[in-house]
Amino acid sequence: MPKTVLIASDHGGFALKGALVQNLRDTLHLEDLGPESAGFCDYPIFADKLCRRLLDMGEAAQNGEVLGILVCGTGLGMSMAANRFAGVRAAVCTCEFMARMARAHNNANVLCMGERVIGQGVALDIAHAFLSTEFEGGRHLRRIELFNAQSCKS
Numbered sequence: 001m002p003k004t005v006l007i008a009s010d011h012g013g014f015a016l017k018g019a020l021v022q023n024l025r026d027t028l029h030l031e032d033l034g035p036e037s038a039g040f041c042d043y044p045i046f047a048d049k050l051c052r053r054l055l056d057m058g059e060a061a062q063n064g065e066v067l068g069i070l071v072c073g074t075g076l077g078m079s080m081a082a083n084r085f086a087g088v089r090a091a092v093c094t095c096e097f098m099a100r101m102a103r104a105h106n107n108a109n110v111l112c113m114g115e116r117v118i119g120q121g122v123a124l125d126i127a128h129a130f131l132s133t134e135f136e137g138g139r140h141l142r143r144i145e146l147f148n149a150q151s152c153k154s
């Protein structure tokens with residue numbers, strides 16, 4: 001399990017962020033990076049905030065000690081914004097299997113979910129699967145290193 005979990009959303013993911021915070025805060029060190037209210041806001045701003053905080057943690061952001069959760073309406077915009085950062089591997093997950101694979105094979109360090117796509121119960125199960133699965137390394141590490149080398153293509 002990670003030592004720290006960062007979480008943020010936009011207005012489209014605000015209610016689900018609240019449910020996740022409530023569920024996770026007693027057992028994990030959770031940093032809620034906002035927003036603090038449900039008013040309209042722009043998801044790239046909160047993706048940016050979370051990714052900078054994650055990458056500031058150095059090696060801990062790469063070895064599973066710190067993981068992020070971004071929630072918007074679909075999970076898509078958040079994942080696009082987050083994956084612009086070298087060293088961030090953000091994965092939109094809609095089921096537990098995807099969440100487990102995102103950690104085990106892709107060493108994803110940010111989970112993205114869509115409040116308008118999945119219900120709260122499913123989202124909580126996905127979050128637990130993501131947070132409790134370790135990266136398997138081995139051949140998967142070689143592949144991660146390959147796409148790290150490709151992250152500055154234009």
Ligand code: RB5
Nearest residue numbers: 012072073074076077078
């Ligand atoms: C906001 O209406 C919505 O576009 C946003 O939450 C997200 O789904 C974008 O990908």
